[in-house]
Amino acid sequence: MQIVIIGTGNVASVLGRKFVAAGHTIVQVVGRNSTAASALAYEWNTVSTDYLSIINQQADVYLLAVSDMALPAVAGELKLPGKVVAHTAASVPADVLKTVTDHYGVFYPLQSIRKEMTALPEIPVFVDGHDEKALTTLQQLAHSIWPGKVVQATDDDRLKLHVAAVFVSNFTNHLYALAEDYCRQEGIDFTQLLPLIQETANRITTISPAQAQTGPALRHDSETIQKHLAVLQAYPHLQALYKTLTSSIQQFK
């Protein structure tokens, strides 16, 4: 397919590279950051512009990989009747694009993709289309580059999936970061915990996380909990989080 990519960030960079590798043609890169846009255009052997007004009108698919906040303004400047236009945002309804074309949709990878990724992770990509043409085209495009599942999901599902993803990815990663920081301050080697982190993530592929729960909170082992809170005396923020999450585990049923 002939594709125009709008945006020069992580998602634009990684998807563009995969489109090229799969034999699609990127006919133009559009980005406010003209340095970034021309770098991507060079990589993909195409042209770039920083003006939405001179967007190439001849492509099959237009991918708006810009920030959630920028989407309404970018959509407001575009008229692409007859074309398939999709955005890549979790929490923005597809119909932010309804004035651009009738064939609008969404192409949302369940993951913050980073430029440095050479391989796409095998996470699902969630696609949706306002009409059959948009849906079919975006599904085809997804299947041509995506190593994981291609799943149709509504605006509502996508928002809920994003909320769940924040819990299992952003928040868990933050717990890793807090533990790493604590280990560093206490002179403990954080990398000793990596196999446990892997094991915790792997375990729930065979049993549900509710069944997999262990630890002093679940056992109501108040002696150990008190020792842990004492050890965290110098870290009031960790102490507060420890209490909050311990009580959350104990209330969970």
Next chain:
Amino acid sequence: MQIVIIGTGNVASVLGRKFVAAGHTIVQVVGRNSTAASALAYEWNTVSTDYLSIINQQADVYLLAVSDMALPAVAGELKLPGKVVAHTAASVPADVLKTVTDHYGVFYPLQSIRKEMTALPEIPVFVDGHDEKALTTLQQLAHSIWPGKVVQATDDDRLKLHVAAVFVSNFTNHLYALAEDYCRQEGIDFTQLLPLIQETANRITTISPAQAQTGPALRHDSETIQKHLAVLQAYPHLQALYKTLTSSIQQFK
């Protein structure tokens, strides 16, 4: 080595099985739960008792794999001069065993081991010995069965490692459980999130979790955060946790 195992829970079951597989001899299983003790004795081709008073005095190593709370009482009933005696608890000092023998120590796997595990995970085991004999013997024993690293760690290190492990394992697993529950209630397939969970755990083997952080909290994307809080309206507990962890990410430096 000739080993006596005191306790019949998860750690006792899994370690005993591994000792037998490595060619050690379990000369006795001691447990208050006589059904569990005789089942393990049958599996390991040995004898069991529920009386500490008739413990076999001829073994090389005695492993107290009982709950943290039971340790002082069990230790109080044992006199094993000349023998190597170790407990398996994270948060209990080694010297809870000082009246049992001079050769006391600790054999602590950084993980809640479950009976069902056929293979030991490649997490570290932390050993310590009050004297050279205890330390050397326990290190040998660990190397004979343990697939991961064998690391010497003091009482203090062990307690701190346990606190960090609670954050990266018990608390992250709880976030998985909360997300699973939320998905179930919203009719979303939680297993779609498993590749993301794996990816989040894998990523930090190459970059630090502080660098790996992404998401609306880090971006201070208040529009998305407000949408997520609105979606969680019917889940006040999740909403409160979302706010707490979002603000923790934003304060982290």
